[in-house]
Amino acid sequence: MISGVASLARQSAMIEVQGISRVFSVGDEQVLALQDVSLSVHAGEYISIMGPSGSGKSTLLNTIGLLDRPDTGRYLLEGLDVTRMTDEEQARIRRERIGFIFQFFHLIPRLTAAENIELPLVLASIPPAERRPRVAAMLAALQLQERANHRPDQLSGGQRQRVAIARAAIIRPAVLLADEPTGNLDRAAGTEVVRIIEELHANGLTVIMVTHDPELGRRAGRRLRMQDGRIVADSDHDAAA
C-alpha cells in the first residue's frame, strides 16, 4: 500500500499547472498575461522558456514560484494544491522548496557574499552551527571562498550572480527558477553562470530558465516557446507528435 503511493508520486509530475490564467488591469484595459496555460514538469527536467517581450514568461515563472497567484486554474506542486494555500503556507513552500535567480541579482547590499548566501537558512531559522558548514560548502562549490567577506558592490556581475545561485541552491530546493539570469551579464560571465546552473541540474536539480538568448535556450533538455500568454511550442510535445 505504502509502496503503491510512493510509486504513484514518482510517476506524477512535480509541477502540474492546469489551465491557469492571469489578467492584469491597467487602467481600463485588461492585459491577459497568461491564457489557459497548462504545463507538467517532472523532477530533474531542465526547461528553457523563450518568447517575445510581454509574452508572459516572467508571469508563468512567478506563478510557479508562488510569487503570483493565478486568477483561474489549478497548480499542484509535489502533489499539493498550492493555489488554495494561505500566504503564510506559500511562504513556507518558497522557503523550503523553491530557489529563485533574478536578472538583477537582488543581493542585499549591506550583507557580505557569505551572509547573502546564508540568508535563506536564517529565514528558515536553522541554527548557526548548522548554517556555517553549508555556507562554506556552497562558497567552495562556486569558487567564491576569496569573496566570502566582500559586499555585492565589491563583486563583478558574474560573481554576484554566482552568489545569487548559491543563495538559491543552499536550501536544496525542488525547483530552481531563473528569470533571465544572464540578461545583465556579458557573454563570458553568462556562459559561466549557465555552466553552473547546468552543473546543479546534473546533480539532480530541476531547472526552469527564462532566457532571450537562443543559444542558451537551445541547451535545455526541453524548450518552451511563449506568445501572447500561451505556450505555443513545447519540444517534448513536438517530439511526441
Added chain:
Amino acid sequence: MMRLPDIGRFVLRALTTARLRTALMLLAMAIGVASVVVLTSLGEGARLYVTGQFAALGSNLLIVLPGRSETTGGPPPLLGETPRDLTLEDAGALGRHHAVRYVAPLVVGSAAVSHGQREREVAVLGSTASLFAIRNLQMDRGSFLPAIDPTQALSVCVLGSKLARELFVNANPLGQWVRVGSSRFRVIGVLAEAGVSIGVDLADIVFIPVASAQALFNTSSLFRIMIEVQDRDQLPAAKKAVQETIRVRHDGEDDVTVIAQDAVLATFDRIFLTLTLAVGGIAAISLLVAGILIMNVMLVAVSQRTAEIGLLKALGAPPRQIMLLFLVESVILALIGAVLGVAAGFGSNWLLAQAYPDFPLQVPVWALAAALGVAISAGILFGIMPARRAARLDPVVALSRR
C-alpha cells in the same frame, strides 16, 4: 520565524548602514525624552522647594482667621450681622486646650518707623513671645518679645535685619529707641537673615507686643491667631476643639475659619503636581513629533528597500516576519533614543544642579517611566504603518525594480 539573535543582527545591520537616518531619529527621540526628564524634574523640584519651605514652618500649625470660609456654604449671613472679631480673649481661651502647645495672636499693620533722620514705611506685626517658637525664628542679636501678659502693652520692639541695617547702618541698635507711628519703642533684638517666609519678608519688618500694636492701630481685633499643636496626630482634634471653643465664645456662631498648615501644604502639593504633569505633557508632545518622524523615515526606508523586501518574500519570509523586522527596527530606534534622552536629561540636571545648588532637582520616577513608555509606544505605534506597508508589498512588483 527567524531566530531572535538573527533578527537583532539583521536590524542592527540595517540601522548602522543608514547612519544619518538612524542618527536623526535617535536625536529626535532623545530630545523628546530629555525634555520630559528635565521639565518634570524642574516641576518636581519646585514642588519640593515650596513644600520644604512650608515644612520648615512646622507642619503642626493651625491658623484661625475671622470670618467664615465661603467654601463651607450654608445660609447667607442675616441682615446686619457681621462676623465677630477675633480678640485677645479668644486667643487666651484657645491656649487653655490641652492639645495646644503655643498660641500667638497676630495684629498686622503698616507704619512709618524712624530713628533720627532715617525713616521707612514697613509692616508692623503685633504678637507675643510664642510666635518665636511657632515660626522657628532666629535672632541675630538681643532677644525676641518678652513672655508677658498679652493684654499688657510694652514699648519694646524687634527689628528685621534689613530694617535694622537701614535705620542704624553699622551702629548697634540694641537699647536704642525708634519711633513707630506715634509711639516710641526700645530695640531689644534683631532677627537673623531669614529670607522670605511665605510672602512676608522677615527682614523688612518690626515686631512689637500685640497689645501695643492694638493701641497703635486703634483696634481690639486680631488679624489671625496662630496655634501650634502638641503633636501632629492631634491636628484634627485640635481643629475641632478650636472651632468649638470659638463657637461657644461667639454665641454659637461658626464665624471663623481654621486652616491646618497641612491643608495648605496639600494644596500647594496638588498645584505643583498638576503643573509638573502639564509641563511633562507638553514635553511629551515632542515625543509624538519624534514618533511621527520615525514613521516618516521608516516609510522612506520601506520604499528605499522595496527590492530587499521583495527578495525576502521570494526567499520565503512570511508577511508577519517582514512586519516584525521593520517593527523591531523602529522600536530599537525609539528605545536607544529614549535611553540617550534619559542620559541627556540627567546630564542637564547635573549641570543645572551645579548652577543652582539650592534648588532640589529630582526626576520623578513616574515621569521617567512615562517618558520611556511613551517613547517605546511611539516606536511601536508609528512603526506599525510602515511595517504593514512593507509586509503587504507585492513581491513581483517589488522585484521588478532594480
